[in-house]
Each structure stands twice: as C-alpha cells, then as structure tokens.
Amino acid sequence: MSTYAEDSFFSLTQMGQTGLALLSAVLCLFMLWVTRRVTRGRPWWLRLFTAIVLFVLFVWLSPQVYYTYYGFLFEDLPRQIVIGDLPGPERLARLLTFSWRSNLSAHSQGLLAWAMVAVALWTKRNAPVAGQ
Numbered sequence: 470m471s472t473y474a475e476d477s478f479f480s481l482t483q484m485g486q487t488g489l490a491l492l493s494a495v496l497c498l499f500m501l502w503v504t505r506r507v508t509r510g511r512p513w514w515l516r517l518f519t520a521i522v523l524f525v526l527f528v529w530l531s532p533q534v535y536y537t538y539y540g541f542l543f544e545d546l547p548r549q550i551v552i553g554d555l556p557g558p559e560r561l562a563r564l565l566t567f568s569w570r571s572n573l574s575a576h577s578q579g580l581l582a583w584a585m586v587a588v589a590l591w592t593k594r595n596a597p598v599a600g601q
Contacts, residue, residue, distance in 0.1 A: 476572045485542050492538055497581055500527055501588050508589040520589035521561075524582045528556045528564065 473479070478486060504523055508516035529552065536551045556564075563569040567579045 472571055473573055478573050481542065488542075489535075489538065492535070493577065496527075496531060496534065497577075497584070500524075500581060501584060504585045504588045513590060516589040517586065520585045521582075524585050525556060525561065527581065528561070528578060529553075 478489065481489060500523065504520050507523070508519050511519070532551050532553070536546075536549075540546045540548065560569060561582075564575060564579045565582050567576055569575040569579075
C-alpha cells in the first residue's frame with residue numbers, strides 16, 4: 470500500500486486532482502520566483518533568512534488559497550477564513566525534515582522549503598557557464 474494511498478488528494482475527481490496539481494505548481498513557481506527576486510544581490514545570511522520568512526508566510530497563508538479552490542469543487546463548503554496562527558519553529562523543522570505528516574501536502578511543503586533555500590543561496594557565480 471502506498472504511503473499516500475489515503476491522502477485526501479485521491480478523494481478528488483480527476484479534474485479536481487488536475488486543478489489542485491496545477492494550482493500547486495503555480496504557487497510553487499511563484500514562490501520560487503519571489504524568493505529569487507527578493508534575495509538577489511543580498512548577503513548569503515540575509516538570502517537564507519528571507520527564504521525562511523517567505524516559506525513561513527507560504528505555510529501560514531496558502532491554506533486560504535487551497536480552501537478557496539476546494540470551495541469551487543464542493544458547493545456546500547462554507548466561505549470562511551481558515552488562516553490560523555503562524556507556524557512555530559517545531560512545525561517548520563518537522564516540515565523541513567519531512568516528519569510533520571505523511572501526506573502529499575506536508576511533503577510538498579518540505580520540498581518547496583528546500584527549493585526556496587536553494588534558489589535563495591544559488592548565485593550567478595555558481596551557475597554553469599554556457600559551453601562548459
């Protein structure tokens with residue numbers, strides 16, 4: 470049995486899954502773009518700190534985006550604010566170590582965090598030169 474077999478993602482229709490995957494991809498690319506734009510030209514420690522702050526904001530605010538998407542899928546879902554408290558250090562550490570929850574959402578957030586850190590710390594001098 471797959472680790473993700475009982476994930477709520479699989480309770481959606483194929484169209485719902487496709488939409489959720491596309492929404493997640495767009496949010497991921499947006500966060501990576503914002504991270505790169507905001508951290509460019511800064512010292513490494515500030516780039517790292519900024520990536521972490523942006524990730525915290527993503528974890529804190531993205532549930533509202535996803536809840537809004539689910540509102541389109543399920544007519545009876547009440548309109549409400551689902552943004553809770555800022556995630557604490559323990560939750561962030563567990564997301565980064567893929568030990569928060571065994572579901573696609575938590576593991577995807579962990580991957581996003583590491584990707585944001587990589588994008589923030591990657592400098593042009595680390596980039597490969599064309600033709601080499």
